[in-house]
Amino acid sequence: MTRYSVWATVMVVLIMTIVLGGCPKAPTESDAAPGPAATPVKLNLWTIWNAEPRISALQAIVDQFQQQNPGIQIQVTALEPDAYKTRIGVALGSSAPPDIYFVWSGEKMLRGFIRGGNTADLTEYMQADDAQWQSRIVPASLEPYVHEGRIWGIPFLLQCTFFFYNTEMFDKHGWEIPETWDELIALCRKIKAAGITPIALGNVQKWPAHHFPFVLSQRLLGKQACEAQFDPLGPGDYSAPEFVRALEMFADFYAQGFFNDSPNGTTRENARALFYSGKTAMFYTGTWDLSRLVEGGEAPEEFWDKWDFFDFPALPGGKGNQHALAGSPDGYVISSATPHLEQAVAFLKFMTTVEQARGFVDACQELVQVMGAVSEDNAGPRLAKYARIVEQAEEIAPWMDTMMEASVADEYMNGVQALLDGRMTPKQIMEAVRQRQARVKEQMLAAEQGEPGAGE
Known part of the structure; x- marks a missing residue:
């Protein structure tokens, strides 16, 4: 059974802990940000939540965090999702990547960023104080954010x-x-x-x-x-x-x-x-x-x-x-290059408190992956129906475009677009995908062995 199979199987067993679940332990002082600095710390947060009601719901979390932590300022950059896929890669390769940024789970984005050294290891923070922070997150949704036994990000929403x-x-x-x-x-x-x-x-x-x-x-x-x-x-x-x-x-x-x-x-x-x-x-x-x-x-x-x-x-x-x-969790990671790791962690911990998670559910009617975030009191009829469907699901299969290696996914999606235009046949599409996968494998093996010229 693959890691993704384990995630999907466990997800359908544990999802009910979100819906109608009891509240986890209240946040303690361990959730507090570091004390105010003489010069305010500025964090850059990149997200795909560029439309209402998500953008306002996120800004409300940011505003409340800043009120409680006057020494930290957060600048939100909200991009259209498809533009984000290109711009985040460029930003991470620059001298000033965002401190906190959105990721889709899977090979295409999260795993690629982990392999590239672009994400901070959050394991010690998640497991501190008897794993109080980790215990707030739905375990099955956290699983795709674990790689080689380490925790690299925080799932926030489950989408299907x-x-x-x-x-x-x-x-x-x-x-x-x-x-x-x-x-x-x-x-x-x-x-x-x-x-x-x-x-x-x-x-x-x-x-x-x-x-x-x-x-x-x-x-x-x-x-x-x-x-x-x-x-x-x-x-x-x-x-x-x-x-x-x-x-x-x-x-x-x-x-x-x-x-x-x-x-x-x-x-x-x-x-x-x-x-x-x-x-x-x-x-x-x-x-x-x-x-x-x-x-x-x-x-x-x-x-x-x-x-x-x-x-x-x-x-x-x-x-x-x-x-x-068909679905996957998505969420946020922290840049390995941030000079403000403690403050960035403090914000993600604040964002994933039950109070803030419930506020997001109230505003957006989405399946937030914080224990106790969704309840009979704040779930509208469609969110409640969605939660019940997930609860009863026998399997959740992660989307191909997020699980494929990025260039292989592009090959497949370009092929499907060409299929609609009559420019490629199904056999031609899959032959192109197979060839791309073979090239990627060759390049990755060469890179692991330190051979010159590895990569396209």
Whole structure:
């Protein structure tokens, strides 16, 4: 069983400790920041939380921390998620990287930054005072932030992907929630026959479309077999025919006209707007959009109560768990280059107190990975439903684009985008992925052996 398999298995057992869970021990003086310095310390925090209500919720945490710690100032830089992926790499290679920064768990970002020496080891802080800080974090979500027995970051949110659907539209036409892939196809045909676009898809950013063949790969092949491919130094080479088959199924699904026109020319923001404006019946997206479709988000008030969500349908006959969720935790790390490690740690400890975590849940209705953060009192109906689904899940399969090595993930997502444009076939995509994985493996082995010229 891989490290990621352990995480997913433990996650579905322990997640209920978040929901309706008792409060952990109250923060002690060990959570306090160092005393005020003669010259205020300035911390730079980079995040992808660039839209409401997240940005205000984060700023509220920052403001409260600064009030309690007048010797520390925090400057928040909020970037659009796809721009962030490029800019954070550049920033970490500069002489002044951010002190605290957001990461997706997985090979593509967190593990790469750990190997590159860009993240501070938080183990001693997490385990100090009888592990009071560590005990506040949901153990299963912390697992992906552990590497070689050391703790390198703090998970804050657990995100999963679902089909969001227009309940008013479904009720009006008598459409039923599909339980299998064939039923989803039949549903989309009915929706299209009614003159409505079945699914909104915005793939300018390249990663949204990959979620379809990724889940199909998991359903066909199984989570552990998929995960065996992710480690560039492992035995996987993406040669299993199920990867090609998943792309073929997605290509056929797309060819039937179940998406809006020109998805590669549509942003995910515009796709979301197509959904909440009633132009499409469904939108396959993540729980990061829960807060955008309710009060305080971007959707109009008349839509707030007209939507719900369901999981990706089963694929009978597949080798994988047909009811596995797709998702991963994301959170924050501290730069190994920060001159203000103690102050940065103090902020993350403050951010992950139960009080601050609950405030974030109140504002954003997201599944915060702090014990006792989500309760019957502060979870709206959709967050409560999401928490129950996670609680009952048999498996959680981490997304391919975060688990693949960065250049391999780009190869796959570029291929999926080319598939939608008719420029590549499924076999060509997977051949390109296999070749890229082989080059990455060769480069990493050469780098480990200290050979000159290692790297591309």
